Every structure is written in C-alpha cells, then in structure tokens.
Amino acid sequence: MGTNDQLKELVRQKYSEIALQEKAVNQASCCGSGSCSTEVYNIMSDDYTELEGYNPDADLGLGCGLPTQFARIKPGDTVIDLGSGAGNDCFVARAETGPTGKVIGIDFTPEMINKARENADKLGFNNVEFRTGDIERMPVTANVADVVVSNCVLNLVPDKKRVFCEIFRVLKNGGHFSISDVVLTGELPEALRRDAEMYAGCVAGAIQRDEYLDFITKTGFVNLQIQKEKPIVIPDDILSKYLHADQIASFRNGESGIFSITVYAEKPAAPSCSCEPGTC
Numbered sequence: 001m002g003t004n005d006q007l008k009e010l011v012r013q014k015y016s017e018i019a020l021q022e023k024a025v026n027q028a029s030c031c032g033s034g035s036c037s038t039e040v041y042n043i044m045s046d047d048y049t050e051l052e053g054y055n056p057d058a059d060l061g062l063g064c065g066l067p068t069q070f071a072r073i074k075p076g077d078t079v080i081d082l083g084s085g086a087g088n089d090c091f092v093a094r095a096e097t098g099p100t101g102k103v104i105g106i107d108f109t110p111e112m113i114n115k116a117r118e119n120a121d122k123l124g125f126n127n128v129e130f131r132t133g134d135i136e137r138m139p140v141t142a143n144v145a146d147v148v149v150s151n152c153v154l155n156l157v158p159d160k161k162r163v164f165c166e167i168f169r170v171l172k173n174g175g176h177f178s179i180s181d182v183v184l185t186g187e188l189p190e191a192l193r194r195d196a197e198m199y200a201g202c203v204a205g206a207i208q209r210d211e212y213l214d215f216i217t218k219t220g221f222v223n224l225q226i227q228k229e230k231p232i233v234i235p236d237d238i239l240s241k242y243l244h245a246d247q248i249a250s251f252r253n254g255e256s257g258i259f260s261i262t263v264y265a266e267k268p269a270a271p272s273c274s275c276e277p278g279t280c
C-alpha cells in the first residue's frame with residue numbers, strides 16, 4: 001500500500017480531515033472521513049461519558065477501548081498519551097493525576113494538536129500539554145513517565161516495534177502502560193488489507209495478536225496482562241464495498257477475527273537492557 005512515509009502521510013491527511021469536520025459529519029461517515037452510511041470507529045469505540053474528566057469536545061469517537069480506566073493512574077503522576085487526538089484520554093487522565101501531576105499528549109497531526117490545545121485552554125488546565133511529534137520518535141526525554149496510555153493508535157504506525165521501544169525509553173523504571181488497540185487473528189481478506197480507507201480506519205494496519213504481544217515482551221516489559229478484549233464486527237454495508245456476498249460469508253465463518261484489546265505491562269524496576277537495537 002506504499003512506503004512507511006506514504007502510509008503516515010495518508011493517516012495524517014485522514015485525521016486532519018477528521019479534526020476539521022463536525023463531529024456529526026464524522027459520525028455519519030465511513031471510517032471517520034468518507035461518505036458512506038456507517039463508520040468503523042463507532043463500531044469500535046467504548047462509552048467514555050461516565051468517566052471523570054470526560055470532555056465531549058475532545059471525544060471524536062475515535063477510540064477502541066478505555067485505556068485510562070485501566071491505567072492505574074495516581075495523583076501526581078506524569079502520564080503520556082500516544083496519538084492523543086483532540087485530547088479525550090488526556091482530560092480523563094488529568095482527572096486522576098490532579099493538579100500536581102502532568103499529562104503530555106503527542107500527536108503528529110497539527111489539526112488534532114490545535115483542537116486539543118483549544119480544549120485544554122477552555123478547561124483552564126496548565127498541566128496538560130500537547131506536543132506535535134511522531135510516536136516512533138517521541139519528543140520526550142527518557143525516564144519521565146509514570147504511565148503511558150494510548151487509544152487506537154499503534155495499529156496506524158508502520159514500525160510498532162519501534163514504538164514499544166520508545167515507550168520503554170520514556171517510562172520511568174517501574175512505570176507501566178495501558179494501551180487499547182486493534183489486533184487480528186488469522187488473515188484479513190486481501191481487499192480489506194490493501195485498502196487505504198481501511199488502513200486509516202484502524203483495521204488494515206493492525207497486526208496479529210500474538211506478534212503484538214511478542215513485541216511487548218521482547219522489548220523487555222514484564223507482567224503483561226490483557227485487561228479487556230472484545231471482537232469488532234464490521235457491518236455488511238461496509239464490507240460490501242470490498243467483498244462479494246460469498247466472500248463476506250466466508251470471512252464471517254472463517255478463522256480470522258478483528259479484536260480490540262487493552263494491554264498492560266510494566267517496565268522493570270531495574271531493567272537489564274535499554275531497548276537499544278540488539279540489547280533486549
């Protein structure tokens with residue numbers, strides 16, 4: 001579907017459109033930015049509205065779990081949110097860190113960063129900061145975070161291994177992460193795998209569940225736990241854009257599956273490696 005840089009540009013363009021369009025348009029569109037009737041994100045996203053710190057302006061319906069609910073954030077913690085969008089998880093995290101903590105959102109789409117900063121200004125928070133940057137190379141110094149969270153972002157990043165290495169670098173020793181993401185079991189049909197809209201819609205860039213968990217342990221993280229797992233069912237009206245009726249039936253009856261998982265793991269208190277290539 002293109003080089004890693006082309007994939008990132010595609011993702012940036014899609015999320016720039018999503019940041020600029022009205023939420024109502026987003027919710028009535030396909031994969032957040034197209035023009036069909038149902039959209040992938042609403043199929044994936046969990047209900048945030050009951051969480052303390054929830055801010056409707058920051059909720060663009062783009063998540064696929066509730067990582068902040070599982071992230072064991074304590075007052076005074078420094079939390080980093082990867083692919084922070086309009087700030088949805090950052091504001092929920094801020095409710096838990098309180099005024100003595102700090103929350104840093106990182107996103108590489110300038111329009112998302114602008115939206116998130118506007119939301120933080122409206123809320124009057126001076127300890128929620130948004131930095132423009134690629135999570136494959138985070139604009140953060142080493143060993144600063146108590147907790148890293150992320151909601152439905154790593155599937156969009158071509159080098160997931162690199163991102164886990166970066167998470168290891170920015171976490172303090174003994175720190176932890178809770179990440180919601182999309183993973184697969186079995187192979188997706190070819191037509192879904194190579195479609196750009198499905199890539200930007202958090203499906204085609206997802207990797208195998210086992211490979212994902214393997215990256216985490218090979219990076220040097222310990223105490224891995226799956227905190228939540230749920231199947232994602234793509235409605236027929238979206239699948240029919242890519243597959244004939246018989247292909248849809250065989251996809252539904254086959255071995256392959258699309259799942260939202262929330263994964264937790266810890267950086268050891270005394271790590272034996274630094275996650276530089278070849279050390280873990």
Ligand SMILES: C[S@@+](CC[C@H](N)C(=O)[O-])C[C@H]1O[C@@H](n2cnc3c(N)ncnc32)[C@H](O)[C@@H]1O
Nearest residue numbers: 015062063083084085107108109134135151153
């Ligand atoms: C599906 S949205 C999720 C947004 C937010 N986490 C939420 O739940 O509302 C994905 C976000 O990740 C950002 N993103 C994707 N790839 C990225 C990368 N390599 N570095 C930084 N941000 C990235 C996009 O710009 C977009 O805002």
